[in-house]
Amino acid sequence: MSVLVLGGAGYIGSHAVYQLIDKGETVVIVDNLETGQRQAIHPDAAFYEGDIRDIDFLRSVFEKEPIEEVIHFAANSLVGESMKNPLKYYNNNVYGTQVLLQTMIEHDVKKIVFSSTAAVYGEPESTPITEAMPTLPTSTYGETKRIMEKLMKRTDEAYGVNYVSLRYFNVAGARETAEIGEDHCPETHLVPIILQTALGQRSHITIFGDDYNTPDGTCIRDYVHVEDLIDAHLAALDYLRDGGQSDVFNLGSSQGFSVKEMIDAARSVTGKEIPAKIGARRDGDPSILIAGSDKAKQVLDWKPARTSVAKIIEDAWKWHSSHPNGYRKEVST
Ligand SMILES: NC(=O)c1ccc[n+]([C@@H]2O[C@H](COP(=O)([O-])OP(=O)(O)OC[C@H]3O[C@@H](n4cnc5c(N)ncnc54)[C@H](O)[C@@H]3O)[C@@H](O)[C@H]2O)c1
Known part of the structure; x- marks a missing residue:
């Protein structure tokens, strides 16, 4: 079957x-x-x-x-x-x-x-x-x-x-052994964009607004x-x-992290500077989006074990640093 x-x-x-x-x-x-x-x-x-x-x-x-x-x-x-x-x-x-x-x-x-x-x-x-x-x-x-x-x-x-x-x-994040990972084209997700900046493929990352009603002013999301x-x-x-x-x-992880916290976590995992600039807010971005995932834990007995920001970025970095051009590198070699 x-x-x-x-x-x-x-x-x-x-x-x-x-x-x-x-x-x-x-x-x-x-x-x-x-x-x-x-x-x-x-x-x-x-x-x-x-x-x-x-x-x-x-x-x-x-x-x-x-x-x-x-x-x-x-x-x-x-x-x-x-x-x-x-x-x-x-x-x-x-x-x-x-x-x-x-x-x-x-x-x-x-x-x-x-x-x-x-x-x-x-x-x-x-x-x-x-x-x-x-x-x-x-x-x-x-x-x-x-x-x-x-x-x-x-x-x-x-x-x-x-x-x-x-x-x-x-x-x-990505599979721990890094044979597969995230490779969207165009890339719109925060973690790959941060790590492409760490690899020098982007000059900087733009933070869309730092005047939200959050502790550091940047949007908070649940990873x-x-x-x-x-x-x-x-x-x-x-x-x-x-x-x-x-x-x-x-x-979700039921925990929120701000864009600045994600960039700082990536700086510490990768040891790279990761330049960031503040840009204008994007239309329709709510300041905080955090999931309540208790139902999945109770009914499905879901036990998320890898969902810390450090682990997410470490595994994503293993993939991006070993496949800097995503899957395209593997096509040409
Ligand atoms: N990535 C995220 O953070 C996220 C968040 C919420 C929901 N989702 C949902 O998760 C799913 C997977 O997302 P992803 O990030 O892996 O996207 P992805 O684009 O990498 O994967 C989608 C896959 O579906 C295939 N596909 C699309 N339309 C098809 C069709 N008509 N027939 C056959 N194949 C088709 C694509 O070729 C691709 O391989 C999507 O449904 C997306 O809406 C993703």
């Missing part, structure tokens, strides 16, 4: 595949390589290159492989791009999930673990953010993820497809180590296998 990982060539999906294979699971990957990397694909996984919106292609994978469960990472996820090109996001994220659920029902596959996001909450009234708080996404990206959750809820009600939706906060995040996916899979009901969980 196999676990189908959609988006298994991407940053988070590739870490899931490695951990699933470590655990002895048989893994099938579907990825169109739009933002994923061929070099991130685990050699022991069966790989099908194609698009989840192509129902004939997806049906052919379900017909060939003994798929029992699905982990769904395949989506577009840039907030800025989603505001400029909303239809791309409705098409890939929402329509892609509709095609997937249709194919799952046809093949009697009734368990799915899903990548959602803190962006479904929009601007929270208070922190820490719990799953009971209203979802009022402010971006098209967040809205498509919320619609995907609703699609799964209605599909469960009608056809009994059980889902776990995991709402990630800021995912960072979770990618390997801890994947532990929660494996726990969610076990939960569904044990007959657990569909549910939604936040995944």
Whole structure:
């Protein structure tokens, strides 16, 4: 029996595949390589290159492989791009999930673990953010993820497809052994940008505003180590296998760190100067976003063990310093 990982060539999906294979699971990957990397694909996984919106292609994978469960990472996820090109996001994220659920029902596959996001909450009234708080996404990206959750809820009600939706906060770090890591293009995430500055690939990092209502004036966010995040996916899979009901969980560290604290932590891990300049605030950046993750700890028995800022940056630095051009270096050598 196999676990189908959609988006298994991407940053988070590739870490899931490695951990699933470590655990002895048989893994099938579907990825169109739009933002994923061929070099991130685990050699022991069966790989099908194609698009989840192509129902004939997806049906052919379900017909060939003994798929029992699905982990769904395949989506577009840039907030800025989603505001400029909303239809791309409705098409890939929402329509892609509709095609997937249709194919799952046809093949009697009734368990799915899903990548959602803190962006479904929009601007929270208070922190820490719990799953009971209203979802009022402010971006098209967040809205498509919320619609995907609703699609799964209605599909469960009608056809009994059980889902776990995991709402990630800021995912960072890399596999400890550094054979895979984070390589987005364009890179928009804070930790890789800080470490690209440490490598001298950027002259400085711009801090977007230092006049927020926080102790050092810079925005506070909640960071979770990618390997801890994947532990929660494996726990969610076990939960569904044990007959657990569909549910939604936040995944964060429940601790916030400011942009300045993250840069200071990276200076201390890397021993590099990491020049920083203060820029203007960005529209729509809330001052503090911290997850309440107690529900995942209680219900899924999730035990995040690597989620300290030092560990996140140490593991990310191992990857970035050994792969300064990401996966591209490996292509040319
Ligand atoms: N990185 C974060 O901090 C973060 C935070 C919250 C939520 N998420 C969610 O986690 C998931 C993974 O994020 P990531 O950072 O690994 O992104 P990523 O872009 O590295 O991975 C997404 C993968 O899905 C593939 N894909 C996209 N559309 C596809 C399609 N139609 N058919 C087949 N494959 C397709 C891409 O090629 C890529 O390999 C996304 O759904 C994202 O919304 C990420």
